[in-house]
Amino acid sequence: MASVATLRDLTEALLQASKEEGKLDRVTSDLERFLGLLSSQEEIRNILGSSVYDINVRKEIVSGIGEKAGFDKLTINFLKLVIELGKIKALVKSEAPFMQKIRKASGKVKAEVTVAVNPSQENLDRIQERLNKLMEKDVEITLKVDPSILGGVIAKVEDKLFDGSIKTQLERIRRILSV
Numbered sequence: 001m002a003s004v005a006t007l008r009d010l011t012e013a014l015l016q017a018s019k020e021e022g023k024l025d026r027v028t029s030d031l032e033r034f035l036g037l038l039s040s041q042e043e044i045r046n047i048l049g050s051s052v053y054d055i056n057v058r059k060e061i062v063s064g065i066g067e068k069a070g071f072d073k074l075t076i077n078f079l080k081l082v083i084e085l086g087k088i089k090a091l092v093k094s095e096a097p098f099m100q101k102i103r104k105a106s107g108k109v110k111a112e113v114t115v116a117v118n119p120s121q122e123n124l125d126r127i128q129e130r131l132n133k134l135m136e137k138d139v140e141i142t143l144k145v146d147p148s149i150l151g152g153v154i155a156k157v158e159d160k161l162f163d164g165s166i167k168t169q170l171e172r173i174r175r176i177l178s179v
Contacts, residue, residue, distance in 0.1 A: 007090045014078045024106045030075035049089045114144045114154040
């Protein structure tokens, strides 16, 4: 089936429908899980992106994955339409900006927070509050422990980097002293 619909058009339609039905958070979660599956399962990704396989077979695979994972019907229908219009490769290729747009619409962003040692729940909550305030959105944190930063916190939120690590501060001091 030939179509001039772009992935952007499909995304906008999905956002509008999921907002109208009050399912944006659910759809966001479903899509994160689906794209995570595709990134870890090369065989499924290749089958879904290949025109060698019948379109109905590929749509059935998406339906099966969605039903087994408990995806919302809206998510399953979106993914089937993406397959039908030949946009699955574009979706996989643009996963990061696609998910960023979906999360932004739901008022959420993802952050990768790096610390030298595992923080207490109290410190993690404090980091969460500061990032929520800075970004003016709900920030979903993925924690990474890297002893090489010596202490402090590095937070990467979307395209912003907040580096408060001791390692970076020491490097700045070293540059100033060596001038």
